[in-house]
Amino acid sequence: MTTKQSIDPTILEKAADWLVLLHSGEMTEQQQLEFQQWQQQHPDHRIAIERATRFNKNFANLPNTLNINQLLNSKTTLQHTILKKFIWILSPVVATWLAYQYLPWQLWQADxxxxxxxxxxxxxxxxxxxxxxxxxxxxxxxxxxxxxxxxxxxxxxxxxxxxxxxxxxxxxxxxxxxxxxxxxxxxxxxxxxxxxxxxxxxxxxxxxxxxxxxxxxxxxxxxxxxxxxxxxxxxxxxLQQTQPYWTQHILVVENKPLDQVLTEIYRYRHGQYFIDEAAKSIKVSGVFSLRNTQQSIETLAQTYDLKLNYYSDYVLYVSK
Structure with missing residues (x-):
């Protein structure tokens, strides 16, 4: 069995710095040349960039802009939550910085x-x-x-x-x-x-x-x-189940709060959901697809008479 080699954290830190500059849109021709030269100086430099880039793919799928004013005008109860949790959606530079600060080397170097x-x-x-x-x-x-x-x-x-x-x-x-x-x-x-x-x-x-x-x-x-x-x-x-159905991309729940069910579904989906307090404790039973999470959310909405308000492809507010 082969495992990934460990890389000096200072190299990973430098790779993160390069990625922030790369996504900023302000990299000069000279800096691009220096970036290429840095990658060629040592095999670990190229591997560090590859790992950081692969790790940040989830962020790359997020929208570059989000209409915060429309969002806040539509649901005033979401004001503070949206501002705190989704300001990073506004800029890939901020997204990369957050990955560098809060989701660091342990994940990048995982076997x-x-x-x-x-x-x-x-x-x-x-x-x-x-x-x-x-x-x-x-x-x-x-x-x-x-x-x-x-x-x-x-x-x-x-x-x-x-x-x-x-x-x-x-x-x-x-x-x-x-x-x-x-x-x-x-x-x-x-x-x-x-x-x-x-x-x-x-x-x-x-x-x-x-x-x-x-x-x-x-x-x-x-x-x-x-x-x-x-x-x-x-x-x-x-234990209510005889096997881990998630290995087959299936979520099986019995009498579970809606908030917990959505949390499990969103583990298999990009983005974030918010839920009204009145809807959190609704008891849910059923079988849901983790391969087609959008279909699962719509099934929940139809079955339990929920309102789904999408503010982008990645932000959902659920209410009763």
């Missing part, structure tokens, strides 16, 4: 990643199967003593492979909350943001959960799920 809306499956060197959900990033740390996956962002589903009796290596998923060790199993792990909590679903056998700030482990059995952070594990609950 494996998936795009927004993509579900990607990989066979690991030990024969285990790893599936990445939309917009997910992982690092792989496999050696003679351990098989470890570091989940930086997103969601993964794992089917572990059997190990030779004389050379068994523990299979561990590390998250911001702690460690999950497979006990011969099929399970999924989701790294939630911005809360930094971790959600675990066990579909076969069991896993052992160890929050960073605890000295003991909790065993999660087949058909169970739990959410945990660095300090504690929340109540273990019964």
């Amino acid at each position: 494996l990643s998936s795009k927004t809306g993509e579900v990607k499956s990989i066979t690991l060197e030990d024969g285990s199967s790893l599936t990445l959900g939309s917009n997910s990033y992982v690092n792989l740390h496999f050696n003679d003593t351990v098989r470890e996956i570091e989940l930086i962002q997103g969601e993964i589903y794992i089917e572990t492979a059997k190990q030779p009796p004389k050379h068994k290596r523990p299979f561990i998923v590390e998250t911001q909350s702690g460690a999950i060790q497979a006990l011969g199993t099929r399970f999924s792990v989701q790294q939630n943001k911005p809360s930094s909590s971790t959600l675990v679903h066990v579909f076969q056998h069991a896993v052992a959960i160890a929050p960073d700030q605890q000295t003991h482990r909790t065993i999660l059995q087949q058909g169970e799920m739990a959410q945990f952070d660095q300090d504690h594990i929340q109540k273990v609950e019964k």
Whole structure:
């Protein structure tokens, strides 16, 4: 198995500076020449630009302009939220700067990643199967003593492979909350943001959960799920699904708040939604496509009598 090489953060920082200048529209001919020369000075320079460019593709799909006045006049309740969360849509320069400041090197240097809306499956060197959900990033740390996956962002589903009796290596998923060790199993792990909590679903056998700030482990059995952070594990609950349907681009929900359902749909879709308080707690049940998210949103609107107000292809306000 091959993994991506680590690149000096100072090189990545310089790559980000070049990208900001490149998107500014103010790059001179001399600067363009210097940019080309910098890329040719070392292979890591070119790789850093490629990674930064690939990482910023999501931003490139956003509109260059947004009619803020129209937006605020139409929905005064959105004034502060739109100004705070969507000012970066106005300029690709600002978008690149935000990527540089707040979505930095960990994601750029991830060994494996998936795009927004993509579900990607990989066979690991030990024969285990790893599936990445939309917009997910992982690092792989496999050696003679351990098989470890570091989940930086997103969601993964794992089917572990059997190990030779004389050379068994523990299979561990590390998250911001702690460690999950497979006990011969099929399970999924989701790294939630911005809360930094971790959600675990066990579909076969069991896993052992160890929050960073605890000295003991909790065993999660087949058909169970739990959410945990660095300090504690929340109540273990019964798992309603027998398999991770998201690996097939399907979202199956039963009696879930509308806000949670839209959050899951928007993990597979570019843009952002806002929802009226009166609509957040509407209970939703059904099967929805994660491949055609627009159709899923329209189905929700028809089924639950919702109003959909689009302010661009990437900004949606949902109300009752």
